[in-house]
Amino acid sequence: MKENNLVLEEIIDNIPYFVFWKDVNSNYLGCNKKFAESAGFSSPKDLVGKNDYDSCWTKEEADFFREIDKKVMRENRPMLNIEEPQQQLDGSTSTLLTSKVPLHDKEGNVIGILGIYTDITERKNLELDRERALKEIKDLQEQIIHTEKMRSLGEMAGGIAHEINNPLTIIKGYSSALTKLVEKDKHTKENLLDGLAKINETVERIGSIVKSLKTISHQEREDNLNYVDITKIIEDITSLSVEKFKANNISLKVEFKAPELKESQLLCNQVTLSQCLLNLLNNARDEVMKVHLRWIKIIVDYNDDSFTLQVIDSGSGITEENKSKIFQPFFTTKEVGKGTGIGLSLSKKLLEQQGAKIELCELSENTCFKIDFPRSSLQLAEKE
Amino acid sequence: MSNKVLIVDDEEEICRSMQLLLSAFDIEADYAFNHDEAIKQLSANSYKLVLSDIKMPGKDGIELVKSIRKQFGDQKVILMSGFSEYTLEEVKEMGVLDLYSKPLDMDSVLSNIQSILSH
Numbered sequence: 001m002k003e004n005n006l007v008l009e010e011i012i013d014n015i016p017y018f019v020f021w022k023d024v025n026s027n028y029l030g031c032n033k034k035f036a037e038s039a040g041f042s043s044p045k046d047l048v049g050k051n052d053y054d055s056c057w058t059k060e061e062a063d064f065f066r067e068i069d070k071k072v073m074r075e076n077r078p079m080l081n082i083e084e085p086q087q088q089l090d091g092s093t094s095t096l097l098t099s100k101v102p103l104h105d106k107e108g109n110v111i112g113i114l115g116i117y118t119d120i121t122e123r124k125n126l127e128l129d130r131e132r133a134l135k136e137i138k139d140l141q142e143q144i145i146h147t148e149k150m151r152s153l154g155e156m157a158g159g160i161a162h163e164i165n166n167p168l169t170i171i172k173g174y175s176s177a178l179t180k181l182v183e184k185d186k187h188t189k190e191n192l193l194d195g196l197a198k199i200n201e202t203v204e205r206i207g208s209i210v211k212s213l214k215t216i217s218h219q220e221r222e223d224n225l226n227y228v229d230i231t232k233i234i235e236d237i238t239s240l241s242v243e244k245f246k247a248n249n250i251s252l253k254v255e256f257k258a259p260e261l262k263e264s265q266l267l268c269n270q271v272t273l274s275q276c277l278l279n280l281l282n283n284a285r286d287e288v289m290k291v292h293l294r295w296i297k298i299i300v301d302y303n304d305d306s307f308t309l310q311v312i313d314s315g316s317g318i319t320e321e322n323k324s325k326i327f328q329p330f331f332t333t334k335e336v337g338k339g340t341g342i343g344l345s346l347s348k349k350l351l352e353q354q355g356a357k358i359e360l361c362e363l364s365e366n367t368c369f370k371i372d373f374p375r376s377s378l379q380l381a382e383k384e
Numbered sequence: 385m386s387n388k389v390l391i392v393d394d395e396e397e398i399c400r401s402m403q404l405l406l407s408a409f410d411i412e413a414d415y416a417f418n419h420d421e422a423i424k425q426l427s428a429n430s431y432k433l434v435l436s437d438i439k440m441p442g443k444d445g446i447e448l449v450k451s452i453r454k455q456f457g458d459q460k461v462i463l464m465s466g467f468s469e470y471t472l473e474e475v476k477e478m479g480v481l482d483l484y485s486k487p488l489d490m491d492s493v494l495s496n497i498q499s500i501l502s503h
Contacts, residue, residue: 165466173401180408
């Protein structure tokens, strides 16, 4: 019997855990060496009959330990893997992973508790470091996405300069011409009226470009969904691209597969949807510039399940190897400095936020990107 | 030698407004909307000056200058652009007299054209 006790003592002292057991009043009945030392005693014997208030722990900690003891004994149910803070002799605080189980007599009555814990401070610190590192990566990603947004805004601003400078030249041309004609008394009623009408028309043309720009660059919450006229979405993005496409000999066609779609509305975030469509158009433009026959088509269609917007171009297509990578962040086939590889992955995220999907259409022989909205997002106009 | 100007721009109203402006100073001008039309006009008529946009569908203004140098030698050319990728130094190397950026400063364009035509 005595030998058995010695073996048991030996085992308990050498377990790489802190072990203790208490009576129903949370007084210590025994513990291993490791535990006694951490409680501020030199040997397990010194702790017998003492309680948590006699140890080196703070009153709050002792209260907390005894609270858990009571709960385990009252409910007669083990509590496993509780994380607890514990003040050390040197004043530092460690994190413990503790399990407490009720002890019973032969009749099954609760006579105390057995506790076992290990110090997970180091593991906890590593976890915190990992969380910090993950947060840093996330912050960096957000910064990169922001930079990409600013870059595409800059690219768009460059395009706008081109879209607006031509009509401004027309206005300047006519206003200068009319001024000089009147100064020199060479004007006729016809050329005055004609010139003024041209100025008016051109001002409206600039107005519509600025209006599209206002919609598209408008700052709004990314989860803000509204019913928007499908025709308006298409007109806004085409009016921002048409001059640039014309100058590069690219024909841009919009095809409504069903006439009622022209009068219909889509539940979407127009700002982010337009950003995605402009991104697709810009990618398409870069691709068709490499070939002789240059066209880009936007197809608007719907069926029982979905509403779709397709952007198809006459480019040479995407290689098998690249197909799986195009939605990955930072993947780009463009020259260094021309693309960050964020556009498509950002578009995917922005579309998912409004319940839509984007995919590369494998069926088409040309490059075709398809944006899919659930059919419930479409508010269809009455068929005429 | 004719004192006519050929305006080349794919925007019809830019051509027409410039033509109207020049008419106030009794300067005769024709216009063309692209490279090929411009070459056709240059073959049929004689012009003192060609005023051409750079960005145009098909062959652009730079291509036009190259074709002009090949077929019409030292024909005087001024280029204009809304958003040019070329510098004045680059186009001057092709014998182009000047590079205007849109929207044009009509008064300086006019005095420039008048001084070229009077020489």
